[in-house]
Amino acid sequence: MRKYLIRRLLQIIPVLFIITFVVFVLVYKAGDPVALMLPEDASESDRAAMREALGLNEPFLVQYFSFVGDLVKGDFGTSFRSNQEALPLVLERLPATLELAAASMIVAIILAIPLGIYSARKQNTLTDLFITGGSVLGKAMPNFWLGIILILLFAVNVQMFPVSGRGSLMHLVLPAITLGTGIAAEMTRLIRSSMLEIFNQDYIRTAKSKGVSNSVLVYKHAFRNSLIPVVTIMGLQISHLVSGALITETVFAWPGVGQLLIQAVNGRDMAVVQAAVFVIALLVIIVNLLTDLAYRLLDPRIHYS
Amino acid sequence: MSEPLLEVKSLSTHFFTEDGIVPSVRNVSFTVNKGEIVAIVGESGCGKSVTSLSILQLVSKPGRIVGGEILFNGMDLTKMTEREIRKIRGNKISMIFQEPLTSLNPVFTVGNQITETIRLHQAVDKEQAKKLAIELLKTVGMPNPKKQYSSFPHQLSGGMRQRVMIAMALSCNPELLIADEPTTALDVTIQVQVLNLLRKAQRKFDTSVILITHDLGVVAEMADRVIVMYGGEIVEQNDVYNLFKEPKHPYTKGLLNSTPKIHQLEDSLESIEGNVPTPENMPAGCKFNTRCPFAMQKCIENNPDLERKGDGSYIRCWLYEDSEQEKAEAVVSL
Amino acid sequence: MEAESKPVMTLPRVNAGMKTSSHPLKRWTKLLLQSRTGTVGMIIVLGVIFVAVFADLIAPHNPAANNLSNIMQPPAWVAGGSWDFALGTDNLGRDILSRIIVGTRVSLLVGVFSVVLAGLIGLVVGIVAGYYGGWLDNVLMRLVDSFLAIPSILFILVFLSVFEPSITLLIVVIGLTNWVTYARVVRGEVLSIKEREYVKASKSIGTSHRTIMLRHILPNIVSSFIVISALSVATTIILEASLSFLGLGIQPPDVSWGAMLTDGRNYLATNWWVATFPGVAIVITVLGIIFLGDWLRDVLDPRAQVSRKGGGK
Amino acid sequence: SDKEASTGGTSGSDSNDGTLVIAQASDVTTMDPQNSLSTTGDRVFRNMFSRLFYWDENMELQPEVAESYEQTDDTTWHFKLKEGITFHNGDPLTAEDVKYSLERVMTDDTLKEFPYFKQLKQVNVLDEHNVEIITDGPMPTMLNVLAKSGADIIPKQHIEEVGMDEFIKNPIGSGPYKYVEWVRDDRVVMEPYEDYFNGTPKWKKVTVRAIPESSTRVGELITGGVDVITDVPPNEWARLDSETGVELVKGETTRVNLLMVRTTEGTVTADPKVREAIDLAIDEQAIVDSLFQGNAVPVRTRVPKGVFGANPDLYDTNVYDLDRAKKLLEEAGHPDGVDLTFTASKGRYPLDGEVAELITAMLTEAGFNVNLKLLETSAFIEDYNANKNEELIMIGLADGLLDASYSLVHYTKERAAGQTDYFNEEVENLYKEAGRNLNDGERAKQYERIQEIVAEERPHIFLFQQGANYGIRDNVQFTPNLNEVIFFDDMDKK
C-alpha cells in the first residue's frame, strides 16, 4: 500500500513533464499569440516586430528548452497578455475555483443521493419517471441557461441572492446550484442504476432477514456497494470543475481558473496556459489518486499492487 | 413440545419468469412445534430454500407466494405489513442462508454485520454489542474471533463465512431458526460443534429449528421430525426414528440408500436413477413417476394426496393408498 | 414393472411442454412491449429518427428564410403569436419549429455517434486498464489524467488548423476528447468485478484475457455504461454548438439544436422561447434514449426481469 | 430589496453615498497603461494616470498635463508642463517623468502601444517643466497620439526604486483616482487622490467590475448592484426600457462594420461589378433597423462623423438596389450566380453572427451562393491575420487616434497586400501627401477624397457605424463619448 502510494506520487513527475510538453506543442501549433494581442488593424510589420520582441520567432525546440529550463527553476514565465508572472496569476484564482467546486459538489451530493436512491426504490413508478425527467433536464440545460434563469428568478425578480461576483456565502449559492445540478443529474442516474443492481444481491436478502429497516437496508447495505461508479464520477467532475467551470464562471462573473485558462488559450498565452494546466493536472492527479484509494475503502476486495 | 409455533398451510410459491411460471413450491403444509427440530430433506431444487424464504417473506421478485397461509404464533405472516414483518425477522425468526459468500455484504466487516443484528433487536451499546459478537463468533467455533471480527467476508474461508452467518442468526435467540444447510460448508468437527450449539439453543430457549440439509447423518443426529420434499411438494413426513427405520416413499428409500457410510467400504453407491424434473416441466401425476421403480399407470395419471396415516406420518404415494395397504407392504418387503 | 429398464438420461414427458425459443426479433419486441417506459422510449426515438429523415418534408417553413418583419414572434398560444409560426420566430424572424425539425438531423447524428465513439474508446481503455492493472493501468490512467487536465479546446484548435471542418470531424473530435469519462467509470467497475469468483473460474478454464473481458467483465459493466452514455447525448448535442462555433462542424444556414440553444442565450431574459424549444427537443430526445437505455439495462440484467412483468408486483 | 444579499461590498445605491460602481464586459488585462490598447483598460487608466492631452466631452483635444505647446518645425514639438502636479506617492511630476514614459513606449517593442509611438524619435528634457519631442517626419497626429493611454505618464523615480514589476502590481499615477486593489476578472477598486492637480475628485470610491455575461450585467444594474454598465447588446434594450429605475443610454463608437473584399486577380470579386452588386444587394438600413432598432448608422466610409477627416456625404447613407444588383451580376457574366465564401465572427461585435446571417440571406437573394464561415473570436482573428479571408470577410474596425489617417492606411498598397490586394495610384498618393501635411484643412480634404474613391471602388463594403450602449441607474447622469472612455468625474449621481 505504501509502496503503491509512493509509486503513484512519483508518477506525477513524468506525467506533468509530458503534459507540459504536449501543452507546449498544442499551444505552439494552435496559432500566433501576437495576432490576438494586437487590434484588428495592426499591420503585419507591427505583428512581426512584437513576435520578434517576445522571442516567438525562435525555432520550436529553442523555445521549448528555454521554457523547460525556466520551469525546472519553478518559473513558468510571464504572461504575454498581462506581463505578469504566470504561476501567481493561476494560484491567485485557485481559492475561488476550489470554493466553487466544493460547493457544487456538495449541491450535487445533496441532490443526487436521495434522488438516486429514491428513484431506484420506486423503479418504474411515476416518481421515478419524474426524477429521470429531472436528471435529463439537469443535464440538457446548459449551464448558461440555468445560470441566467437562476439569476433572473432569484437575484433579479426575488432578490434573495446577489447577482454575481464572489464574496459572501450567498454569492456561492446560485453558481453552485448551476454547476451542481448537472453533476447531480449524472450521479442520480448512476446511483439509481447501481442500486437497482445491488437490490438483487443475496446479501440484501440477508440484511432483510435480520429485520433491518428500509433506510438501513438502502443507505448502509446497498448504497455503499453502489458507490464505485459514483465516486468515479465525483472524481471526474471535480477535475472538470477545476478546469471547466468556464461558462458558470462567466455568467456569474466568478473569478476562477476556468475563465483565466480559456482566456489564456484564446490568447495563446503560453505561460499562463502552462501554469494553469500544470496546477490543474496536479489537482486532477491527486483527485484521481484519492478516487483510487476510495475504491479500496468502498470495496475491500480491490487491491492494488 | 405440542404447541404449534409455525403452521404452514397450503403454501404455494411460484416464479413468474420470461418463459413461464415456475411453480417451485406447491401446496406445502406442515407444522413446527415449540422447541422442535424439523428437518427438511429432499432433492436439490425441490423447493426447500424457497419454502424457507417464503416463511420470512423474502422470496425475490419474479417469485411470489401465490397461495396459503403461514401462521407464526397464530399471526399470518403473509398478511403482515413490511414494518410488522421486520420486527419478526432476525428477532423472532432468523435464517441461516445457504450461500455463505454472496449472503454476506462484501464491503462490511463481519463484526459490523453481526453487531448490526444485535443492536437492531437488543438494547445494547456499541461496546457490548461488540463483546457479544465476539462471544458469538467464539461459540460458533470461529478461530481467533477477535481478529476475525474485523475481517471482510472475502478474507475468510467458506466454512468461516458459514459460521458468521450462524452467529448472526443466533445473535437474538430467535423463537424459530431456519437453517438452510448450515453445516454443508463446515468440516465435521466444527459441524459437531455447530449442531451442538443449535441443540443447546433449542433446549435452553426452547427454540424451534427448521433444519434444511442433505446430510442424512445430521438429520439422524438432530431432528425430531423429518419432512421429505420432492418436486415442490412434501412426499413424506414422519418422526425421525420411524422414518429411518421404515422409510415408505420410494424416494425416501432411494435417499437413504444413496448415503455413503463411513464405516463400510462400498464398491459402489446406489443412487436414484434419472433427473429431477424441473418445476416448470413437472410430469403429470406423481412427480416422482419418472424415476420411481414402482411406477404404475395410476402414478402417471394422477398425483396422490398427502395422506395422514394412523401412526402420525404423512405419505404421498399410491402404494400406500389405504385400500392397497397390504399390496404395498408386499412390494416393500421385496 | 418395466421401470428398472428406464434409460438414465431420457425424460420424455419433460420436453413435451417446452416452449421453443421464438425468433429473437419477436422476443425483443415482446420484451419491449412489456415495458411501458421502454415502449415510450422506442416511440420517441423512432419519432425523432423519422423527423430527422423527413425533415425537409415536414418543416412548414424554410428554416433559413429570415423574415425581418416577423422578428421575435412569440409562440402561437402566447399573446401576439400566430399558428403560422407555432413555436414563434427568432431574432431573424425564422420559424423556430422548422429550425428544430431540420436541426434534428445534425443534433441526432452528432449526439449519437460521438457518444458511441467516445464510449467505445472509453470502454476499451477502461476495461483493459482495469483488467490488466499494473503498468498498463498506470500508463492509461495517467493518459486520462492528462486528458482531464489539458483543456480540450487546445486539441480542437490544433485539429482546426489541420483538418477541413465537417460533421465527421466534429464527431471524431468529440469522441476523442470525451472518452475519458467512460474510461474512468468503466475501469472503476472493472477493478471490482475482476476480483469476483466467476472471473477466477473462467481463468481456471484457460479462457483468454480477451474472452474474459468480453464475456465476463463487459456484461457486468453495461449498466453504468448505458446510464452515462444515454445522458451524455444531451451534453454532446450542446457541445456540438460550441465546437461548430469554433469552426469545426456545421455552419449557418445549417441548423442544430445546440446552436439554436446557444443563440437563444442572449434572449433568455426577453424572448424565452428562442432557447427553450430547442432545449425541450433535446430533453425529449434524451428522455427517449434514456427510457430505451433503462429498458435495455433491465433486459440485460437477468435478475431484474421483474420490472418488465406483472410478476413481482 | 434585500440589501444584505445584493451587496457584495461593491454595491452602488440609489442615493448618492459617494461610491460609483461601473461594470464592463471584460476585465483590464494589465495595470500597465502602455501595454493595454483596450477601451476597458483605458476607462481605468484615464482616471488613474494623466497624459499630456485628452479628449474632452465634445471630442476636442485639450491639454491635461501640458500647459501649452508649440511646433517649432515639421518634426519638433515643444511642450510646457503644468506645475504642481504630483503622483499619488507625493512625488512631483516633471519633464523627466514625461521623457521616461514616452521613451519607454517608443522603444520597448513588446508594449502594445508601441506601434503608435514609433514615429517619435527623441524626447529631450529642456528643464523641469519643458520637454521637446522630435519625430522622424511630419506627424499631424502628434496630439492624438499624446492623448492615448500609451502616453500616460508614469513616475520615473518610483519605478527606478521599486522596479517595473512592482510598479505594475501597485501602479502609481497622477490622475484623480488612485489604485487600491485589483482582483483579476473581478474588479478594480480606486480611491480619490485628494491632491489631484485639477480639483478634488468627486467619488469616495470607484469600483470597476468585470461581468462578461450581458444579462448578468443588466441584472446587476436592475438590482442596484452597479450604477453604470457598458456594452448593453440590443437584445437587452427592451429589458432596460421596461424595468423601472434603470435607463438605456445610447452613444456612438468609431467602430465601423465592413466587408473586406478581395480584389485579388483571379477572384470573382476582382470584378468591380461583382463588388458593386454585393454592395447593392445588402440593405444596410434594414439591418440597422431590424437588428439594432435604429441604433447604428449606415455608412459608406470607415471614417465616421466626429473623427478628423470624415466625409459627411458618406455618413448615414447606404445604397441598396436588388434589381440592379442582379443585373450587374448578369452583366458581369454570372447569370447563374457567384460562389462567395464569407467569413465572419460571432461574439466579437454586437450581433455580428446575426448580421452575417442576414447578409448571407440578402446576397443569396441577389443570386450569390454564399458559403458562410462563422467563427468564434480567436479562430476568426487567426483567419483574418493569416489573410485566409476569401472573397468576403466581415470585420469591425475602430479608430484609436480619432484621425482618418488611422483608418485610411488600409487602402495603401502595402497595407492591402494579401488582404484586399487593393491598389489605386491616386489613393496611394493622396494618403502619402496627407500624412506629411500639417495643414489641417487641406489634409481633411485629401482624406475625404480618398473616401469617395473607396466608396466607388469598394475594396471595403461598409455596413454601419456601431453604437455604444450603456445602462445606468436613474439617479446617475452620464453622457457617453465617441471614444467610449469614461471619465468618472464627468458623471453625477443624485
Next chain:
Amino acid sequence: MNMPVEVKETPEGKTGHLLKIEGLKKHYVLSTNLMGKPVKSLKAVDEVTLTIREGETLGIVGESGCGKSTLGNMITRLIEPTGGKVVFENRDLLSMSEKEMRNVRKDIQMIFQDPFSSLNPRMRVFDIIAEPLRTHGVATGESLKKRVEELLEIVGLNRSQGKRFPHEFSGGQRQRIGIARAIALHPKLVVCDEPVSALDVSIQAQILNLLIKLQKELNLTYIFIGHGIPAVKYISDRIAVMYMGEIVEMASKENLFKATKHPYTQGLIDSVPIPDPLLRRDREELLIKGEVSGESDPGEGCRFYPRCPFGTEMCRIEKPSLREHAPDHFAACHYPLS
C-alpha cells in the same frame, strides 16, 4: 522442520506422477510495518509437499479454513503461491508464462467451492458450460450445442435449463453447473473443491459415481477436497488430512480409517454423523474440543497441541515432522495412535 516426502513409484501399472507439489506455501500478509515489510502474516498453506499419481484420486480433508481451497487454487494458479513448486507432467507450472499456462489449463480444471459466485450472473448456463469448449476450440455450432446438452444431462440437469441464468437455480443445481463446466474438456486433473457438499445425497451419489465413471473412462486424476468424510472416503484412493495449512496425515483410505495415526484424523472420523437416529451419541463427549487456534503464528510446537487429548510437553516444544510410519502411510505426530 521440513521433511522430504519421498514418494515411491507405485509398483502397479499407474504411469507415475501427474502432479508433484513441493514445499508449497501461501502466506497472507495481514499487516506491514512502516517499511512495507510484513510483520504479521497468516500461513494459510505452509510447506505442503505431496504427489499425485496419474489416475488416482487424492482426497483432502480437514478443518474448515485449514487451507484446502487455497491449496487447490494454487495448483490451478488462481492464487500465486508465496513459495514452492507445482510440477505438472514434469513441467513447473509456477515458472510458466501466462500463455503456456493457458494451454495447460485445459488439462487442469477446477470445481469451485462456492457454486454461485463462481458463475457469471449475466451468462446463461449454456454459455457458462460452453465457455471452456469454445475457449479451446473443442466444439462449435451444432456439435457444441450437443456437447453442452450432453454435459447438462450428465450432471443431472435438463437440457432446457441451459438458457436460464444462474440465479434461477437452487444451490445444488448451481454446483452441478460448475461440475459440468469442469469436466467439459476431459481434463487430466480436476481439482474438486467440495463439489458435492451442496448436493443432496441422491445427486451426490450420482455425481460421485459419475466422477468415478469418468475417471475410469478417461483416466482422470482428481484432487477431491471435501468435508463430507464419507463421500471423500468413497471416492478417494488416498487421503491427505490437513490441519492449519499443513498435512498431518496421508495414507491410502483403507489405512487411514483402519490404522489411523494422527489424533486429529481420529477426531474427524469420530465426528462424522451417522445416518441412524438410534445411534445418536452425545456429541459433547467427543474427542476433539475447541477450535483451530487461528493464531497467525502458532508457535514452535505441534499445531494440534492445544486441542490434542494426548499432548505432552514434547508436543508443545517440538513440531513433529511428517514421517512414514507404515508403507505409504505418513503422519506428523510424536505419538502416533496405532
